[in-house]
Amino acid sequence: MSKNEQRVKGIVLKQIDYKDNDVIINVLSQNGKLYSMYARGIKKITSKNANAVLVFSYSDFEYFHNQKGLHTLKTAKTIKNYFNSFKDYNKIIVAFMLLDVVNDVMTMTINESINIYKLLSLSLENINTLDENLLLAFFLVSIMKDQGITLIVDSCAVCDSEKVNYISIENGGFICHNCLENNNESIYDLEILKLFRIINKISLDDLSSLDFSKNNYKQILEIIYSFYNNYTGLRIRNFEKLIMA
Ligand SMILES: [Zn+2]
Known part of the structure; x- marks a missing residue:
């Protein structure tokens, strides 16, 4: 050579x-x-x-x-x-999004991230056995963590109260009723609040043990994507089509 x-x-x-x-x-x-x-x-x-x-x-x-x-x-x-190995069209669409997200994030930085490589290869290996919307939501949470963005999911992001009722993009996670500044925050049902906490805590190995509805997975993906979009400034091509499908 x-x-x-x-x-x-x-x-x-x-x-x-x-x-x-x-x-x-x-x-x-x-x-x-x-x-x-x-x-x-x-x-x-x-x-x-x-x-x-x-x-x-x-x-x-x-x-x-x-x-x-x-x-x-x-x-x-x-x-x-x-x-x-991808077994259907939806898996392919989401798999392309995983590549795009990694390409976007890695293009913005000069740093190396072995965690992102591991995340990507494991996600591509496991996409067939997981709900792809859940996987994408988990993937975006993990990418944000790697970039130093950790969402607040243990208590109210403003006052630390443990009685949380809302998810606030602006405040970076859960907030309680007292800290609700305007009434623009969407109200989610308990399942979504639970899933929001779990998806920020869980590891990829344990994703398959979750048992929420497909609709819950789609909804959590939309929420997580809003955080991703707001905190990284990045968008995913055709994301809206995925959610509407
Ligand atoms: Zn509060």
């Missing part, structure tokens, strides 16, 4: 067309670092790297390192492709 030749394993988050036959890929490495690589000739039928640079591929990449950040791909070999 020449001096600037390097190797990394990771998941392809995004593929952008460039010129006639080339693409630029964003890869999240096993160590939680984002790599951008320029891949030549990918769209020629003779390309040996085409499959390994598809989104959802977990591949072994050999590339020429560039200080400025856009590396040049030499070869790529698929180790696993998560896409082939």
